[in-house]
Amino acid sequence: MSRLLVEYAAHHAEPLRQLYLRARQQAFTWLDSTQFALADFDAATQGETILVALDQEKPVGFVAWWPPDNFVHSLFVAPEQAGQGIGKALLQACLARVGRPATLKCLQANDPALRFYERQGWVITEAGDSAEGPYFLLALQ
Structure with a gap:
């Protein structure tokens, strides 16, 4: 298996639209997944920096962040690739x-x-509500 992390490119x-849709359908079981759309990826990552994980040149995950605030906005891995360190x-x-601190x-x-974020050292600093339900704000120093 040949994995590589690369900067996002248009191709x-x-x-990634497909991956984002499938990953959210599997992970967000408490939401109405019929409301999810392929275009959600574009809206969720607009203006953000994105790294893509490739396995044999096929995207299997991505992370997107907003650099001005050191805010990690999205981290998704293809469901069939979960648990492999991606x-x-x-x-x-x-x-x-x-850099740090990050949220x-x-x-x-x-x-x-x-559980994944806590294993990586992230700490819950506050709680809030969003359209998708209650959330925790986590920080890494």
Whole structure:
């Protein structure tokens, strides 16, 4: 298996739209997934910096962040690739560029993601509400 992290390029858009849709359908079971659309990827990552994980030249994950605030906005891995270290590698590469402190939001109902971030050293600093449900703000110093 040949994995590589690369800067986002236009030819990654369609596979990442598909990945984002599938990953959210699987992870966000408490939401109405019929409301999810391929175009959501474009809206969610507009203006952000994106790194893409490739496996044999096929996108299998991505991380997107907003550099002015050191805010990690999205981290998604293809469901069939979960648990193989892709998310951790993407997050580490992102943090190497973003620096510290960094923050992110994680929906409270997304237990697997919360456990993942806590294992990586992130700490819950506050809670809030969003259209997708209650979330935690996490920070890494």
